[in-house]
Amino acid sequence: MRNAPEIVDGRTIRGLVEARALRGATILGQPGGWAVLVRYGDTERAVAAQRARKARLWRNLNTAASYVSEELGLSRFEVDSTDHQPDAIERKRPDSAERLRKQHEAAAYDAWFRAMAQEGIEAADRSDFVPEDEVARRFARMLGS
The missing domain is CATH 1.20.5 (Single alpha-helices involved in coiled-coils or other helix-helix interfaces)
Incomplete structure (x- = not known):
């Protein structure tokens, strides 16, 4: 992920959304999925996975876009697919x-x-x-x- 930005947890994200402090978002292609980076002030951070201190990955672009538009309330955002490799991570449960x-x-x-x-x-x-x-x-x- 670019230079591996710091992450921001869900509670902080909700606070930023309520305060209408988000300036924008980028859906960033990653090996195995899509991360969401949010911008507020002069800061850009990756949305954290639940119960983990790492960036959350969405399996497909549609679900990441839905998160940005519905949960973050941003109707315009950037998509960077440069590093996207959908099959890079084998998903076994x-x-x-x-x-x-x-x-x-x-x-x-x-x-x-x-x-x-x-x-x-x-x-x-x-x-x-x-x-x-x-x-x-x-x-x-x-x-x-």
Whole structure:
């Protein structure tokens, strides 16, 4: 990122937006995505990633532009794609496979459980059940009372 400008966190960004202190923004192409640089006063800083002390990267230009226009309230901004390399960073989420596997297991269990419940409801609706008092009499006879 140019000369790796300092970053600014989300709370500070919100304060700058509320104070209408932003002078402009640049969406800057980076290896693997797009960073957003904001200008206020004589300062230019990169928007920070949440819970990280590094610049946030958007995967595509549209989402970065949406952030600048909707969140920052800037309808005009610059785009610099000089260093953009979309495939430079391999985006793998090892936790995604496990999360999806658990979601599929939960969905399968839910479907099984609902089928068993429906089967029970249908069985209860049929008239082939022995009434409770008859069951009690049969048990009483079996126990010799």
